[in-house]
Amino acid sequence: MTTPGGAAARADTGAAERRQRDLEAWAGSVPDPELPVITLAELGVLRRVHERSPHGPVEVELTPTYTGCPAVESMATDIERVLREHGVPEVAVRVVLAPPWSTDDISDEGRRKLAAHGIAPPRGGRAVPGAGEAHGPVPLTLAIRCPNCGSTETSLISRFSSTACKALRRCESCREPFDHFKEV
């Protein structure tokens, strides 16, 4: 038997869930400042969105891709702006380090967008810390596909590129250089 009070409580729960989904969607829709083709949700750096009281202050937890990633500050500013535009009275963005971000946190949609934008997405599978311990450095193999022509004949130009999260490669087929989102 359903009491009127129970129905109201369920309606409240439904509203709260919708509100939570909305808040997450708004915060997650912010484009990455350095790779604006993907959103923070797709990059997987948004850890938690928490409303302290109904339509009250909101706390957001954000994790950096690399410890020194300079984009974190502008991500925080953008999240705050977007939530305020949706009527959130107070926003506090906190940077959390644990558990560490991994390229496995990038969504399939995020990978597709990176590739469409000319950035080879990270290969699947978590990099194993200490891999190659026994045999020295692990050379990056040629399994990385050129985002321009699709060739797998690509080679490493530089292990570091325009941002901390990317390496620079060259396609041996079409000769175009391209960025590769390196696996961590």
Place this chain on the structure above:
Amino acid sequence: MTGSEGLSARSAAALSDPLLPLADDSLVLSHRLGEWAGHAPVLEEELALANIALDLLGQARALYAELGEEDELAFLREERAFRNCQLAEQPGGDFAHTMVRQLYFSAWQELLYAQLAELGQPLAAKAVKESEYHRDHAEHWTLRLGDGTEESHARAQRAADSLWRFTGELFEPIAGPGPVGEVDWDALRTGWTERITRTFERATLTVPESPQEGAWKAGAGRQGIHTEPFGRMLAEMQHLHRSHPGASW
């Protein structure tokens, strides 16, 4: 004079925290690497050194923010209040010198962070992957230079020899509460020595047999005793903040 006169009470309390030496290592080496901007032999290395510097700066900032007020800790301490190892403060020298310094440091930091990650230190769990990448990069260059031309080999060997006396300090235990106090420093030394020996063998370099410490007792940097070039590095690093307190852009 303790070199910490300008600090707030919270930042001053950080001076005895066992995480401070690790933060200082990262900040100081980050600055040293930044000195290569505009001087690296090729553009790719310019990016690489700046990227490594950025990772290290991020590590330092995360730790400082946990310990006290980060600008105060970076810019308002005198030489004697810095706890970094002397290896980190050594000037860049030539490219081989910078790469061997990086190899010695990153191989150590990777092993240290791996232990700290196991002990539940949150920054280490994140940064160990960065250290591994830095060490890998430095290893590549050590192999290229050591097993390269007569000139590059001579320079790499000279760097290996001259920086050797700063490596003993890396294994002096840092005492204090928390994960750093639980590190197994002997295991760290063993792992590091194996790693360096293996890399040098492949690079046709000789592992130095000279002492791993100088005339001073190893561990001096951890007590605030630094080598002569460090004061000048700090003067350059802190000049802007001290001349224009609170400046921003």
